[in-house]
Amino acid sequence: MRAYPKRLREKIRNREFTRPTTGHCEDFVQANVVILPKKYAFDFFLFAHRNPKSCPIIDVLEPGEVESNLATGSDIRTDVPRYRIYHDGKVDRELSSIESLWKSDLVTFLIGCSxxxxxxxxxxxxxxxxxxxxxxxxxxxxxxxxxxxxxxxxxxxxxxxxxxxxxxxxxxxxxxxxxxxxxxxxxxxxxxxxxxxxxxxxxxxxxxxxxxxxxxxxxxCGVTPQMAAVKSKVPFMITHSPGHMFVTDITNKEFLENRNSFK
Amino acid sequence: MRAYPKRLREKIRNREFTRPTTGHCEDFVQANVVILPKKYAFDFFLFAHRNPKSCPIIDVLEPGEVESNLATGSDIRTDVPRYRIYHDGKVDRELSSIESLWKSDLVTFLIGCSxxxxxxxxxxxxxxxxxxxxxxxxxxxxxxxxxxxxxxxxxxxxxxxxxxxxxxxxxxxxxxxxxxxxxxxxxxxxxxxxxxxxxxxxxxxxxxxxxxxxxxxxxxCGVTPQMAAVKSKVPFMITHSPGHMFVTDITNKEFLENRNSFK
CATH class of the missing domain: 3.30.2040.10 (PSTPO5379-like domain)
Known part of the structure; x- marks a missing residue:
């Protein structure tokens, strides 16, 4: 069962899959992605906490950490089909990997997805x-x-x-x-x-x-943080491209049953 | 109804009430208090998020902010019966007001209480x-x-x-x-x-x-962060003294009914 998201993440990593993830790995929790320098991580954590309906946090990685507990062997720098790079609130470009941009102070937030x-x-x-x-x-x-x-x-x-x-x-x-x-x-x-x-x-x-x-x-919708990036003109932020989600190993059923432990 | 917690907070502010708050304002939500420099606020937010059973966050104030949305007219610098001041993981002293220690970069977390x-x-x-x-x-x-x-x-x-x-x-x-x-x-x-x-x-x-x-x-128990302060030897942290809680204007009943919006 778990092989399925792992396989999709591998395809994404190898750039064999670059499309939106809707309809794929349907039994598994998918996540919106927000990556920020630690300097802005507290503000964003608070923003998400105050807007739980649009920004329900399902995982937060330590600064520099690239593997989510929700997806064994995953790498947040390569396992999203398409990334958006924001500078000063503007989309600078879209990339299929952010390895070249990675820094040890970057904090990743995974946010629930419809x-x-x-x-x-x-x-x-x-x-x-x-x-x-x-x-x-x-x-x-x-x-x-x-x-x-x-x-x-x-x-x-x-x-x-x-x-x-x-x-x-x-x-x-x-x-x-x-x-x-x-x-x-x-x-x-x-x-x-x-x-x-x-x-x-x-x-x-x-x-x-x-x-x-x-x-x-x-x-x-978990694209709400991207509008907050635009409006706040935050100097640097990486997100997924809308619809191009991070796919976890957690089934929707497990998520429902253990709702509290993923909070 | 709301006059009751407000009156208790006033008594606390005037140092007429300096005891544990257990058994007082029993219909209202009471909170554990953790106050930290912003530098450590992200780490603590993440610690609380990862330990929701011991550290369920019910409110977070912006850096320097002293009034919680859960308690109109409150002042976190004076409205707790007894504070503990931690330096490098050791209780330095206990105080009945932290006005003299207040700084604009201090972030307050309110944590649910049994x-x-x-x-x-x-x-x-x-x-x-x-x-x-x-x-x-x-x-x-x-x-x-x-x-x-x-x-x-x-x-x-x-x-x-x-x-x-x-x-x-x-x-x-x-x-x-x-x-x-x-x-x-x-x-x-x-x-x-x-x-x-x-x-x-x-x-x-x-x-x-x-x-x-x-x-x-x-x-x-919401005293868990105090042990984390001790073990991590965080340079500076203020908490309530165990049992001496911050009393909010929110009734237990309202809290139960609106559980999600206070998350």
Whole structure:
């Protein structure tokens, strides 16, 4: 069972897999990645702690450490399909490895991801269009502010999945069981109410169609720290590229059962 | 209702109340206090995150900030009945105010306390001898290691309450409902099994008798960071004196209901 995420991480490391990870290793917890110099690590830890819905921390590595306890033999410098390098709040470039940028004072935060609950939604008969169409999930910057901490502040980012009206309550209940993976939706229906003007133009990821019998359902998203990087103009920060997650060895089931120990 | 903790904090501030807070403002959340220079704040945050049972964080103040969101009008420099000042891992002295030591880089952590669930135990007909006798709860250093983080490492500290055998399961269930206030007991019965040699000589707090129809029941304790301060020889750290807690405006009931938002 564990061979599966390990194999995917190896493919990613060898640059044989460079796509979004949605729909892959579906039974395993996937994580958003934030890497910062230690100087900013306390501020970011506090930002995440104050915004548990968008930034649920599932692991923090010591300065310079590259292997997460959640993924044996992993290396955070090579095991993410695509990285974003931020300088002074701007995306400088995207890379498939950050080995050349690594420093001993860099602190890695792994943050829960909604891809974790997608398998449970699928198993419950709730179809997810972006997976069906082989796309990345659609993500939007909202007008909802986060709670600031130190240098970090900025708007909440959400992921959106169109859900059939008669299945929305079911989807809400299922995802509420994953409080460390963004939990229940933060909004259902009218995108304007949360400051999204053009639902057909996501800020991150790919567009998906919303059918007449569906509503857009919005979940807090682990891309929120990337907007905080932009707004706070933090001098240096590395993240995953939206949708290109770090895949752990922990199954969604184990995560649910041991929720407290992964907090 | 809220007047009560505010009044107690005022009495503490005016040095009219200098005793342990156990049994006072019983309906309100009480907190362990750890104050550190920002330089050590990330390491401590990580230590607490990795040891959620002994160090459940309920609030973190920004560097230099003195008022907690959980207690309107409070001042962390004056509102704890008794402070301990640690230098290089040794208790230097105890003070009733830390105004003269305050600096703008000091970061305050508030950590959940088992006094929060004591009222619920009492309401369920579970008698607590230390409260009955007007004493501080008995606390012990164990042989159970914590998970280290940065400079911080050390043994788990526990609080002990003698409970009648036929009520132990009830006490376990009640306290399991307070995962952010140390949760279920970590051990029941033989103190030797967790490295406590002399149950009649607590390391902190007061001795209480254990009757023949009772077992000692041990909960993880927020004094654990103080042992980490000792073991890590951190240059400077301020804590409450064991049992002399910071009393918040949040009721135990509110805390239970909004568990996630106080995480």
């Amino acid at each position: 891809f974790t609950f997608e398998k449970t939604l699928l198993d419950a008969g709730i179809s997810l269009r972006h997976i069906k169409e082989g796309k990345n999930v659609a993500m939007y910057t909202t007008s909802i502010p986060t709670t600031s901490a130190g240098v970090f502040h900025g708007p909440l980012v959400v992921s959106m999945r169109p859900i059939k009206r008669n299945l929305i309550e079911k989807a809400r209940q299922i995802t509420a069981n994953y409080p460390n993976m963004h939990g229940a939706p933060i909004h259902i229906g009218d995108p304007n109410q949360i400051g999204i003007e053009a639902i057909e133009q996501p800020d991150f990821g790919d567009t998906v169609k919303i059918e007449d019998d569906e509503e857009p359902v919005f979940w807090a | 006094f929060t669930f004591e009222k619920t135990l009492l309401d369920a007909g579970i008698s607590l001898r230390h409260i009955k006798e007007g004493k501080n709860v008995a606390m012990y250093t164990t042989s159970i290691p914590t998970t280290s983080a940065g400079v911080f490492h050390g043994p788990l500290v526990v609080s002990m309450r003698p409970i009648k055998r036929n009520l132990i399961e009830k006490a376990r269930q009640i306290t399991a409902n307070y995962p952010n206030m140390h949760g279920a007991p970590i051990h029941i019965g033989d103190p030797n099994q967790i490295g406590i040699e002399a149950i009649e000589q607590p390391d902190f707090g007061d001795t209480v008798k254990i009757e023949d129809d009772e077992e000692p029941v041990f909960w993880a």
